[in-house]
Amino acid sequence: xxxxxxxxxxxxVLAVVTVGAAGMVILARNLIHAVLFLVLSFVGIAGLYxxxxxxxxAVVQVLIYAGAISVLMLFAIMLTPLxxxxxxxxxxxxxxxxxxxLMAGTIAFVALDTDWNNVTRxxxxxxxxxxxxxxxxxxxxxxxxxxxxxxxxxIGAILLVREE
Amino acid sequence: xxxxxxxxxxxxILMGIELMLNAVxxxxxxxxxxxxxxxxxxxxxxxxFAVFVITVAAAEAAVALALAVAVYxxxxxxxxxxxxxxxx
Numbered sequence: 001x002x003x004x005x006x007x008x009x010x011x012x013v014l015a016v017v018t019v020g021a022a023g024m025v026i027l028a029r030n031l032i033h034a035v036l037f038l039v040l041s042f043v044g045i046a047g048l049y050x051x052x053x054x055x056x057x058a059v060v061q062v063l064i065y066a067g068a069i070s071v072l073m074l075f076a077i078m079l080t081p082l083x084x085x086x087x088x089x090x091x092x093x094x095x096x097x098x099x100x101x102l103m104a105g106t107i108a109f110v111a112l113d114t115d116w117n118n119v120t121r122x123x124x125x126x127x128x129x130x131x132x133x134x135x136x137x138x139x140x141x142x143x144x145x146x147x148x149x150x151x152x153x154x155i156g157a158i159l160l161v162r163e164e
Numbered sequence: 165x166x167x168x169x170x171x172x173x174x175x176x177i178l179m180g181i182e183l184m185l186n187a188v189x190x191x192x193x194x195x196x197x198x199x200x201x202x203x204x205x206x207x208x209x210x211x212x213f214a215v216f217v218i219t220v221a222a223a224e225a226a227v228a229l230a231l232a233v234a235v236y237x238x239x240x241x242x243x244x245x246x247x248x249x250x251x252x
Contacts, residue, residue, distance in 0.1 A: 022183055031176065038179050045186050054193045057211050057218075061189075064218050069182060069225045076178075076229040080236040116198070127208060134212045146219045153223035157230035161237075 011051050018044030035073050042066040056128045178228050185221045189214040 021041035028034040042065040049058035135143050196210020 025179055025183065034176065034179060038182065041183065042186065045190055048190060049193055052193050052197045054197070054211055054214075057189075057193055057214050060215060060218055064222055065182070065186070069222060072225055072229050073179065076232050079233045127211060130208045131211050131215065134208060135215075139212055139216075142216060146216055150219065150223050153227050157226040160227070160230040160234045 007051055011048070014044050014047040014051065017041075018048065031077055032074070035070055035077065038073070039066050039070045042070070054127060056131050178225060178232070181228075182221065182225065185217060189217050192217070 018041050021037045021044060024037040025034045025041065028037055042061060046058045046061040046066065049055075049061060192210045192214045196208060196213075199207075199210070
């Protein structure tokens with residue numbers, strides 16, 4: 001399935017869209033445009049999940065990232081109206097470029113140096129069912145901790161922005 | 165990564181963090197596709213882990229954006245170069 005031409009074309013298109021949108025998040029002059037490019041990047045990653053036949057994670061990605069987190073970011077920008085709307089850089093630009101280039105080089109080297117074995121088994125069909133069972137059987141404790149963490153984060157966020 | 169280290173607006177830094185978390189999620193799901201486990205119940209552990217990462221990222225984004233708004237209320241800015249209360 002992974003060798004289908006359609007899948008390959010879809011992968012490259014989605015990869016270019018995702019990486020290009022991520023680059024535009026850096027380059028966009030207006031912060032709101034940067035958020036919109038971030039949404040495009042998130043949707044591209046959701047498409048990449050679909051090419052990996054991870055449909056449940058793709059749906060979660062669209063719902064949480066492209067839906068919730070981007071709206072949250074737009075709210076944060078709107079709620080700080082007097083702050084600088086520009087997307088300018090700070091004092092650490094040059095060292096940050098060097099560090100990011102080093103990191104990208106290392107990852108690219110490892111990726112090219114690794115001897116990738118091709119996928120032999122078939123893609124899993126009903127991922128939501130398997131993920132649901134995994135969440136409630138071997139991963140119950142992390143699952144419950146995640147729910148407690150979400151409640152704590154929600155209460156914390158409400159407390160932080162509450163008017164005195 | 166460049167975005168996180170070099171931007172001045174706190175919200176832009178958060179966008180960089182989200183992008184990095186997305187990259188990690190993508191590698192997790194990809195490796196869960198590549199790895200060779202016969203038990204079908206364990207083949208999707210990478211997906212489960214990615215879902216956990218998304219959960220924690222959502223919590224982190226909520227708290228961090230609330231912090232940005234709270235800091236803005238006090239200081240009228242979210243420029244990280246000018247938030248230097250801890251500096252003496």
